[in-house]
Amino acid sequence: MTQTTTASAIRWERGDDGVVTLVLDDPGQSANTMNAGFIDSLDAIADRAEAESESIRGIVITSAKKTFFAGGDLKDMMQAGPDHAQEMFEVNLRIKRGLRRLETLGKPLVAAINGAALGGGLEIALACHHRVALDAPGSRIGFPEVTLGLLPGAGGVARTVRLLGVTDALLKVLLQGQRYAPKRALDAGLVHEVVDTPEEMFTRARAFIDAHPESIQPWDEKGYRIPGGTPAHPKFAVNLPAFPANLRKQLNGAPYPAPRNILAAAVEGSQVDFETAQVIEGRYFTELVIGQTAKNMIQAFFFDLQAVNSGANRPQGIEPQQVRKVAVLGAGMMGAGIAYACAKAGIEVVLKDVSTEAAAQGKAYSEGLLAKALAKGRTTEAKRDELLARITPTGDAADLAGCDAVIEAVFEDPALKHKVFQEIEGVVAPDALLCSNTSTLPITLLAEGVQRADDFIGLHFFSPVDKMPLVEIIKGERTGEKALARAFDLVRQINKTPIVVNDSRGFFTSRVIGHFINEGVAMVGEGVDPASVEQAAAQAGYPAKVLSLMDELTLTLPRKIREETRRATEEAGGSWRPHPADTVIDRMVEEFGRTGRSGGAGFYDYDETTGKRAGLWPGLREHFGGDGDGTRIPFTDMQERMLFCEAIDTVRLLEEGVLTSVADANIGSILGIGFPGWTGGVLQYINGYEGGVAGFVARARELEAAYGERFAPPALLVEKAERGEPFAD
Numbered sequence: 001m002t003q004t005t006t007a008s009a010i011r012w013e014r015g016d017d018g019v020v021t022l023v024l025d026d027p028g029q030s031a032n033t034m035n036a037g038f039i040d041s042l043d044a045i046a047d048r049a050e051a052e053s054e055s056i057r058g059i060v061i062t063s064a065k066k067t068f069f070a071g072g073d074l075k076d077m078m079q080a081g082p083d084h085a086q087e088m089f090e091v092n093l094r095i096k097r098g099l100r101r102l103e104t105l106g107k108p109l110v111a112a113i114n115g116a117a118l119g120g121g122l123e124i125a126l127a128c129h130h131r132v133a134l135d136a137p138g139s140r141i142g143f144p145e146v147t148l149g150l151l152p153g154a155g156g157v158a159r160t161v162r163l164l165g166v167t168d169a170l171l172k173v174l175l176q177g178q179r180y181a182p183k184r185a186l187d188a189g190l191v192h193e194v195v196d197t198p199e200e201m202f203t204r205a206r207a208f209i210d211a212h213p214e215s216i217q218p219w220d221e222k223g224y225r226i227p228g229g230t231p232a233h234p235k236f237a238v239n240l241p242a243f244p245a246n247l248r249k250q251l252n253g254a255p256y257p258a259p260r261n262i263l264a265a266a267v268e269g270s271q272v273d274f275e276t277a278q279v280i281e282g283r284y285f286t287e288l289v290i291g292q293t294a295k296n297m298i299q300a301f302f303f304d305l306q307a308v309n310s311g312a313n314r315p316q317g318i319e320p321q322q323v324r325k326v327a328v329l330g331a332g333m334m335g336a337g338i339a340y341a342c343a344k345a346g347i348e349v350v351l352k353d354v355s356t357e358a359a360a361q362g363k364a365y366s367e368g369l370l371a372k373a374l375a376k377g378r379t380t381e382a383k384r385d386e387l388l389a390r391i392t393p394t395g396d397a398a399d400l401a402g403c404d405a406v407i408e409a410v411f412e413d414p415a416l417k418h419k420v421f422q423e424i425e426g427v428v429a430p431d432a433l434l435c436s437n438t439s440t441l442p443i444t445l446l447a448e449g450v451q452r453a454d455d456f457i458g459l460h461f462f463s464p465v466d467k468m469p470l471v472e473i474i475k476g477e478r479t480g481e482k483a484l485a486r487a488f489d490l491v492r493q494i495n496k497t498p499i500v501v502n503d504s505r506g507f508f509t510s511r512v513i514g515h516f517i518n519e520g521v522a523m524v525g526e527g528v529d530p531a532s533v534e535q536a537a538a539q540a541g542y543p544a545k546v547l548s549l550m551d552e553l554t555l556t557l558p559r560k561i562r563e564e565t566r567r568a569t570e571e572a573g574g575s576w577r578p579h580p581a582d583t584v585i586d587r588m589v590e591e592f593g594r595t596g597r598s599g600g601a602g603f604y605d606y607d608e609t610t611g612k613r614a615g616l617w618p619g620l621r622e623h624f625g626g627d628g629d630g631t632r633i634p635f636t637d638m639q640e641r642m643l644f645c646e647a648i649d650t651v652r653l654l655e656e657g658v659l660t661s662v663a664d665a666n667i668g669s670i671l672g673i674g675f676p677g678w679t680g681g682v683l684q685y686i687n688g689y690e691g692g693v694a695g696f697v698a699r700a701r702e703l704e705a706a707y708g709e710r711f712a713p714p715a716l717l718v719e720k721a722e723r724g725e726p727f728a729d
């Protein structure tokens with residue numbers, strides 16, 4: 001017989017054998033979180049466990065949800081401002097006390113991890129003496145807190161350090177937010193056993209209880225030492241100073257407070273007793289949770305990402321559809337990557353180029369990627385062979401019969417794109433979805449070349465396709481709702497994140513990243529030290545430095561885009577305004593013949609034999625009047641000029657109706673064009689700026705006065721500031 005008591009979020013089920021099962025099962029919620037109900041339940045459960053401890057043989061903690069436990073209550077955290085510091089700290093200590101009381105009860109405590117245990121879930125598990133994880137599909141174990149600007153504050157840092165040692169805890173678990181599949185979590189030392197069935201999981205949990213009637217944690221044993229020694233140990237005395245320096249190098253000096261706090265909590269906590277370590281951890285956690293960066297990152301990487309991926313922008317009422325066979329036209333860099341991404345997701349791919357040989361070269365790209373994956377143990381020979389068998393290279397359009405979707409990635413030439421669609425439109429399935437991966441051409445223009453313009457849509461992938469998670473879906477004027485829904489489903493089917501924009505020159509991503517690059521180049525023209533420009537981009541948190549990015553893209557590209565944009569603007573009766581960067585780029589190309597990396601020389605010099613970047617071109621200072629010491633304009637101005645010009649133009653894109661969702665803008669900017677993650681994305685950056693939207697507007701006006709009218713805040717921004725309203729969907 002089982003006696004059941006419910007303490008709201010945790011069910012107490014006691015069996016005749018004296019083993020208590022604590023079932024995490026927050027009523028009315030799809031997942032368990034550390035909300036107020038849970039915290040009350042934890043206290044109540046600890047009271048009861050202590051009161052009945054004599055008759056308890058052991059405790060198993062498991063969950064009735066699909067996931068074991070989700071983590072902290074992020075909605076609550078979004079509300080926690082600086083005034084809530086003490087309150088947050090006390091709540092944090094209360095959770096820790098609850099877990100600690102169970103951990104030190106003197107009875108074996110086992111986590112039966114039935115599904116994902118991320119963040120708070122792993123913290124609960126680490127408070128247990130033994131962890132058995134079910135190898136459930138898609139289940140992940142780890143501490144992703146750092147990716148949300150937080151640290152695992154419910155004992156996660158203190159216990160991981162004691163379990164694995166300072167170095168492994170930091171590098172394998174805490175600093176990068178790794179999410180391990182159960183078997184990998186076993187290798188990393190986070191769990192003790194991995195099993196295949198729930199029955200086995202409970203059998204193993206009970207076996208542990210039977211074998212260890214008086215369990216205690218290793219760190220509560222007399223004479224316990226942290227594995228690998230503490231940083232006070234002579235071995236660490238050598239390594240310790242390198243920790244902050246390495247961390248800084250990894251982050252490029254970008255303002256991410258979480259890794260710094262994690263490092264501090266781990267190192268300081270390792271030198272004191274467990275209870276004190278938990279308090280230290282709590283202080284560092286509180287500092288993060290009341291700060292702006294965590295809010296930005298939670299907004300983007302949790303709420304916005306969820307909204308975008310779950311289809312907030314997908315037309316309602318259209319049955320989801322899976323693609324079975326896709327035609328990829330053009331097996332160059334992009335086509336080859338797209339073919340791989342589709343085949344990886346289980347879709348049959350017919351990869352067409354001008355000849356079967358050319359198409360086979362595109363397929364060879366997948367072979368290369370898979371060879372690397374195999375060498376690293378990330379795939380098996382069987383899986384590799386299956387994936388490759390799904391890609392059929394061809395030079396013959398007739399082989400595209402039966403394809404229910406087409407993704408075109410031939411040269412960026414409208415006439416050629418029209419031609420290849422004409423060739424295949426009658427061959428593929430009569431209702432096939434027709435997509436172009438153009439990066440600059442208007443979708444509405446390309447749609448003129450197909451018979452079914454309502455089935456035609458832009459699907460803008462990013463390079464390298466296998467690594468870049470974003471796809472920008474572009475709706476042309478004649479694109480139908482059904483095509484939009486199908487394009488959305490296809491992007492999800494290949495496990496990428498779709499944002500949706502309306503047709504416009506450069507769409508959202510290419511247009512906005514252009515401003516970032518122009519701003520960096522313009523500063524060189526103003527005589528700012530080029531090395532400082534690069535450093536400003538890096539320290540603002542951009543993954544690529546601005547001048548090196550320009551070199552990669554080639555200096556001829558902005559000239560081409562500028563000409564096209566100028567022509568289109570003037571044809572439409574608009575007035576064309578040059579950018580200060582234009583003259584720098586023109587001089588670089590025309591006067592110095594420096595067109596970028598592929599041309600062997602750009603803002604950087606490149607080694608003639610290896611092609612490796614060899615340093616900034618000394619001529620930059622000489623010919624553009626460099627100040628030599630980087631003090632011409634304040635460093636903050638350099639960084640904010642880059643961030644602001646992107647943010648301001650994004651607001652214009654909202655005004656123009658090219659963007660229709662704040663979440664799309666935030667996610668697209670981070671995942672597509674490297675807008676710094678700590679900002680929470682391009683519009684969240686405005687929301688989170690000191691003083692909110694009004695503070696941002698005031699600062700934009702200062703930049704406008706100092707650097708030009710491109711920083712003038714658009715009307716929508718000013719309105720938002722006046723109403724005190726953040727950008728939100």
Ligand code: NAI
Nearest residue numbers: 330331332333334335353354409410411412437438439463
């Ligand atoms: P690429 O030059 O590497 O490849 C183009 C391929 O198209 C070549 O293999 C060529 O043989 C093939 N092709 C030419 N005529 C063809 C025809 N009649 N039938 C079949 N195949 C034909 O170019 P890349 O970089 O892959 O770009 C392709 C498209 O993707 C362009 O529209 C480009 O603007 C766009 N794009 C490029 C990005 C990039 O980072 N390179 C990013 C996003 C989009």
